[in-house]
Amino acid sequence: MYTSTQPRLLKSLRAPLFAGTAGLTSQEERRPVILANALALIVTIMVLIIGSYFYVLHPTPFILAPVLMEATGFMSVVLLNHFRQYFRASLVMLLIHGIFAVYWSCLLEDAIPTDLVIAFLAVIVFHLCNTFFLNRERKVLVSTLAITLSLMALVHINHRHPVIVPLELTEKAMYMMHVLTAAGFVTMMVLVMSFYIGKIHALLQSERKLKEASMAKSTFLRETYHELRTPLNAIYGIAQLLQLRKSDEDSEEHKEIDDLYSACYIARNIINNVLDMSRIDAGRFNTVTRESLDLRECVGHCAAISRYIAHSRGITVRESFDKQLPAIIYSDKIILTKIINNLLSNAVKFATGNSTVSVTGERYGQQIIFRVINEGIIHPEKARHIFEAFVSERNQITEATGLGLSITKHLVTLLGGRIYMEPDEMSTHTIITFTLPLETARENNTTSIRQHYRRDVFPGATALIIEDDLVSSALLSKILAHMGIAPILCHDGAAALQRIQLEKPDIVITDLHMSGMGGKELLRQLRRDSFLKDIPVLVVSGDAFVSVKEELLQAGASAYISKPVHFNELYQALAAHLPRFQTPA
Secondary structure, X not given: OHHHHHHHHHHHHHHHHOOOXXXXXXXXXXXXXXXXXXXXXXHHHHHHHHHHHHHHHOOOHHHHHHHHHHHHHHHHHHHHHHOOOHHHHHHHHHHHHHHHHHHHHHHHHHHOOHHHHHHHHHHHHHHHHHHHHHXXXXXXXXXXXXXXXXXXXXXXXXXXXXXXXXXXXXXXXXXXXXXXXXXXXXXXXXXXXXXXXXHHHHHHHHXXXXXXXXXXXXXXXXHHHHHHHHXXXXXXXXXXXXXXXXXXXXXXXXXXXXXXXXXXXXXXXXXXXXXXXXXXXXXXXXXXXXXXXXXXXXXXXXXHHHHHHHHXXXXXXXEEEOOOOOOEEEEOHHHHHHHHXXXXXXXXXXXXXXXXXXXXXXXXXXXXXXXXXXXXXXXXXXXXXXXXXXXXXXXXXXXXXXXXXXHHHHHHHHOOOEEEEEOOOXXXXXXXXXXXXXXXXXXXXXXXXXOOOOOOOOOOOEEEEEOOOHHHHHHHHHHHHHOOOEEEEEOOHHHHHHHHHHHOOOEEEEOOOOOOOOHHHHHHHHHHOOOOOOOOEEEEEOOOOHHHHHHHHHHOOOEEEEOOOOHHHHHHHHHHHOOOOOOOO
């Protein structure tokens, strides 16, 4: 008999507790409803038990009637939740708590501590206002707070000018009521606060899981991009070699080579943009390192890279500068290069065929105003949000991820400037303008590095290449040979260390991740050796995370180049560390 009635009893107890939760799949949706039902049931039971005891101590309708009314009111909360009237249920609970807390405080007076009543009301209001806030009932929220403050004030007013006349209680009755009401209020506050403690605990667990998921995502991205960059390095390298071997005659084959190069360059930029956006999201792209730089040389290098892509579509890239602009400025060269590269790449991508893309720079007081202009217009609706992440335009040639301009805006802001789309009076061009503070620097006495590599530019130099990917090592050997450098190939760090000790090459170019001794350990061994520590070491790797780059540069790497390798970037690194071999143009 007991076993058959037990499930029925549990079901009857669970029914009011879970009233209104049917159809709510999320735990976050169910929890507030269950808590409201639980509070209503517990308060109803406490009101009936304590109220009945109060009535025994002091039989009067002023206790009995309010007890029954209060219990009925709290049960109506469960009923309202059952019919999915969650907001009204919360409102009714708040009003009942407020009205009866004030009533009992005035009726029993010294038997209920006023400060405890106020604290209890504050906790209940805090809890129920959460529901009003989530339901966006701001007016009700303000009204509720005003009513609650008024009720608290009424308690104090009633003590001085009694409207609800306090009962005359015996000392024993007053003591018992004091103990029971204090216990009841404290119990209710503990129940409410325990809910928030549980919620905070759940949030902390959720945050821990999110951090673990973020770390797993970061590891996945790192490994995925590393795996992508190695084959893309081979394709991009082959495309650049084919560009070098083209004859001057136009043919369909040459157009295909240009298209291959353009596709590889765009794929490279997409990967770099995704990595930059992840760094911005993580708050790790906020460092500015200012140095003296040749402004025209910096912009010219960016324009030269974009001309490869532009040429395949018959687009001309031009650059012009105000004569009042100083030759050498003080800024972050890497960030400025990224800004101009992104804007030029975007302009070429969305320009109409057989047109002109131009980048201009002019001085306006203590500012530099850059404009990147291309033929073709952006839809006005898109133009309003063009600098937001994941907003992109598309044309008949390509479509974008929508990250480039968002990243560019962040970089311009880092340098203390601003970026915007300038209206075109003729409505035929897209004009993106950005400004930077002008900080003039002293002229550089060092010889300017040529931006374009050429055949036999480093005759007589030797380079030891450490690369376990055969295609990548073969491509690197060919481009070095094209520049006049004699390559020496090794496929692991341990063997390379012996060759370096024997042959002492002029420069070492190493991958980072290899079987056996990796690039980082090799670098550490070289820097410890008094005879080999001065040999420049270039690290070429598919691991493009900035933390890795900074770690290797601090460990003594002369330069860090990310795969896929652009030959101009490789050339600049070689020119910086092999100046004695470089022949004049």
